[in-house]
Amino acid sequence: MQTVFTISTQGHGLYEMTDHAAAWVQSTGFLTLFVRHTSANLLIQENADPEVRKDLRAFFARLVPQATDPAMSYRTHTYEGPDDMLAHIKSALLPVSINIPVTAGRLALGIWQGIYLFEHRDAPKQREVVAHLQ
Amino acid sequence: MQTVFTISTQGHGLYEMTDHAAAWVQSTGFLTLFVRHTSANLLIQENADPEVRKDLRAFFARLVPQATDPAMSYRTHTYEGPDDMLAHIKSALLPVSINIPVTAGRLALGIWQGIYLFEHRDAPKQREVVAHLQ
């Protein structure tokens, strides 16, 4: 059983998509989500305090700073824009696919866990997430 | 086929749980493990030399230093304690779920691979790991 969720993004940041997945699953099995892009990721993170997402973004913005930062002078892949190679690096550090067990039709997430699409590009995008349940 | 393993942790570090998983699997299929927390992870790593785990912890402690370190001054999520946001960041960098093929009732791990719960909090915790075999 497969479907595709399309998530609209308006710049980099974490977009919660827990409800998309929770509404779609049924029975017992497990859910695999897979993002079809190399400049956005899937992430399970705390969904209580928005400051967690703010700080996560700040951490990754320091780990992979802006293209104009001297620390990024090694960068050669530039023709898709200044934020593209940064997005590929973040994409390598974060999950492309995640698995979540489903028990009696409910995602077995912990109480504080939410599912996010983590967008790394500045421009608006339509992101495809393939969902597979079995 | 699902179960939940509960792992007791006493402060941050890597807790091996290979035996829990190895004893539970059977037949051919594959095993998914999923940690129901946003401040601990699952990790497959070398289980021969304990110095590997020591050095891994040292690396992550440098990448995400203590809350008192000036490099962490961007942190805004503070009310759950000084080690909480650090734990969320490490949690984003490391796996929440892992998949291991099972062949004839045995985990298809490489000879040096062990399964660990990587705890990031200082306080003792009971961590839940959902196991799903199919």
Added chain:
Amino acid sequence: MQTVFTISTQGHGLYEMTDHAAAWVQSTGFLTLFVRHTSANLLIQENADPEVRKDLRAFFARLVPQATDPAMSYRTHTYEGPDDMLAHIKSALLPVSINIPVTAGRLALGIWQGIYLFEHRDAPKQREVVAHLQ
């Protein structure tokens, strides 16, 4: 349905293995790949511009610098060679297993996504990747 792909590596770098996987899958389901090593990873990344792989390697070489770099002075696991502990750290930051949905016999990869074995050791190696389709 399981098989093992063996990938020969000649030093660190990204070795594309998309064709191995694409030729093996069939029907609808999903594919899990699992690398049986703690000093190499699997990675889904852009397979259009080779500069992306070059820059990714540069990023990881800065994040986890050579053993002679003062930033790595905490390292205690040394007896398997100067590049071994660096490889374990990279191995913790990158995927050991990946899942890819399969739709009507085709990998549901995005148009720019390729599958790579990311080798972290300098010496030539034979790397085993277990594939499981269901």
